[in-house]
Amino acid sequence: MKQSTHSAEHATTGGDPAPGPDGAASDADRRPPERDDLADRLEAHRTELTGYCYRMLGSAFEAEDAVQETMVRAWRGHHRFEGRASLRSWLYRIATNVCLDLLKGSSRRARPMDLASPASLDTPIGTGLPETTWIGPVPDERVLARAGDPADTALARESVRLAFVSALQRLAPRQRAVLILREVLSWSASEVAELLDSSVASVNSALQRARATLAATGDDPAAPPARPLDAAQRDLLKRYVDAFERFDMAALTAVLHEDCTLSMPPYALWLRGRADVVGWMLGPGCGCRGSHLVPLSANGTPAFAQYRADGTPWALQVVELADGHVTALHAFLDAERLFSLFGVPLRYPG
Incomplete structure (x- = not known):
């Protein structure tokens, strides 16, 4: 999964400057930053650094904290930046060290389907697990550049999908960094x-092991990225929203894939199969009746802010599509916190 048109620069202040379009580092990127323009130059890298830290950490909240710590360290240490590497490379070096520090001793984040087999309709929902258990959603605008080469944008979107970010968490932290930076x-x-203050041989070995781990889970980093939504998929989303808001289970059944999954973090319980998903909606999930959905975009896929019938927050839905059907519904129930992250109101706007 490579963004092939953008070469990365050296990531140390002691290396050669990164080549620009003409093969030489640009003066603007290479020169030591002056105090008066440092803030603006740091801020210009916030989105891509947040995407990098999100892939490393699996949490939008932790990623934003890591980037803020990166900016603080860069601001305080700017006098040590000597211009022998690019500012971007220097920031990635700092961000990598911040993430590796945060990952020391921490357990990996996951999706419910990574931890247990699918439940049945009569399984109690159980007790919610701590937020640190789960891969969390992230707004596209926080991690994806608004402009750029369409192929690179498609690859970037694919690399923040929930399944891929979850697969990354299976890797040891340094392997994770190697795979993200390389692939x-x-x-x-x-x-x-x-x-990483390492050798090329060590990096290549780490990449080989990381690729093998992801291949064993079915998450191939070299797989082609998903294409932007086409007219048929946009129509499918409209039919999904209409069926969900009207609580029309016949119409909902028509848009769900036979093997559709439903997960509901912070609960570990998850369901597989159209019949069980619809059965859940008619049983324990009957509180969804009368819901309002407001469209968003998260993790490179369609998403919705789901409000209860009375207009209060219910869930942040991340919806996956394939083969002309909805294949997965991820309903994150930490609604108020996530609505604030996504910048949507805590009352249905109408």
Whole structure:
């Protein structure tokens, strides 16, 4: 999963400057930042750094904290930036160290389907698990650049999908960093080796092991990215919203894939199969009747802010589509916190 048109720069202040379009580092990127323009130059890298930290950590909240810590360290240490590497490379080095520090001793985040087999309709929902258990959703605008090469944008969207981010968490932290830098951001092995104070041979070995781990889980980093929504998929989403808001189970059944899954973090329980998903909606999920859905975009896929019939927050839905059907519904129930992250009101706007 490589963004092939953007070469990464060296990630150490002691390396050679990264080549620009003409093969040489640009003066603006190479020169030591002056105090008066440092804030603006740091801020210009916030989105891509947030995407990197999100892939590393699996949490939008932790990613934003990590980027803020990166900015603080860069601001305080700018006098040590000597311009022998690019500012972007220097920031990635700091961000990597921040993430590796945060991951020390922590357990990996996951999706409900990564932890247990699907439940049946008569399974009690159980007790919610701590937020640190779960891969969380992230708004597209926080992690994806608004402009750029369409192919690179498609690859970036694919690399923040919930399944891929969850697969990344199976990797040891340094392997995770290597795979993201090499396969997602197209850094060279020598650049990654400099960033990690390692050798090219060690980086190549880590990448090989990371690829093997992801291949064993069915998450191939070299797989082609999903295409933007076409007219048929947009129509499918409209039919899904209409069926869900009208609580029309016959219409909902028509848009769900036979093997559709439903998960509801912070609960570990999840369901597989159209019949069980619809059965849940008619049983324990009957509180969804009368819901309002407001469209959003999360993790490179369609998403919705779901409000109860009385206009209060219910869930942040991330919806996956394939083969002309809805294949997965991820309903994150930490609604108020997530609505604030996504910038949507805590009362249905009408």
